[in-house]
Amino acid sequence: MSLPEIGVPLAGPMSGVNIIGDVTESIYKFILDGYDLKEQPPRLEEDLKFVPKDREEVIYVYMYRLSENEALKNRKRLRQAPVFMGNEPEEGGEVYYHRPPLMLDVYYLFCVHSKFRSDAERLLGWLMLRLHEATHVIYRPRKFILPDGREVDSLGRPYDPACTTDHDALWMEKVSLALVDDLTVGDAINLYSLHEAPYRPFVTYRARLALDGALVASSGGTTVRLPRLDNTAAPGTPEPARATPSGRMKSGAPIPGRRSPPGPQSHFLRRNADAEPDSED
DSSP: OOOOOOSSOEEOOOSOTTHHHHHHHHHHHHHHHTOOSSSSOOEEESOTTOOOSSSOOEEEEEEEEEEEOGGGOOOOOOEEOSOOBSSOGGGTOBOEEEOOOEEEEEEEEEEEEOSSHHHHHHHHHHHHHHHHTOSOSEEEEOOEEOTTSOEEOTTSSBOOTTSOOOOTTOOEEEEEEEEEOOOOHHHHHHHHHHTTOOOOOEEEEEEEEEEOOOOEEOSSOOOOOOOOOSOOSOTTOOOOOOBOTTSOBOOOSOOOOOOOOSSSOOOOOOOOTTSOOOOOO
């Protein structure tokens, strides 16, 4: 595949550089907004070796691993971005191209600390029930940054995460959160040891998100050349002719002849229907 043939390629900044940090902040806010056990909410901490000196309760949220979502992996071909500025592209509107988003799985480690173990277990149970209610941690219009630096949504409006979402053509951004069993006890012990932190009971969660890259402005049309998809033979293997010199298509492969079944040769045995059945004495 060759690069798009455009008059002056103008690529903007990456649109999804802040999404991972936004997910972490959204998790913090979701936990604190739903806390109702005590008057003083727990402290949210990223440093696993932090230990409070008083009776303060702590919830540790640590992002420890990222991986590509292979189930939603796309080819890195440029395609038209769902951003419409002014008129439709068929009517001369501005057209932008981008590569498919990078689909990521982000893994978080959650553990708690309290002066008494029973209080820590109670806090961990509440945390799991609270996160179980999180069908999504981010649900907002998808943000695109144009090459000139403007932040817009898919409708071409100035980006506003609190705008109305009742438009059918508005592309939304949703980040889901799910409880997964990603770390073994041995892995967690090694992780705690690296941070010089005491071992604490833990749970792991996975957030699924998409990272958008830069938009490429098109001036004068864009052509993307795709590789041939009909030749699946090994390199260097001549492709058989599919048409005669006159242009008539050749017939397909000949129908295979009838094959004899495997096994020993049959002796054409048949049941004698006229024979009398054996009688018992």
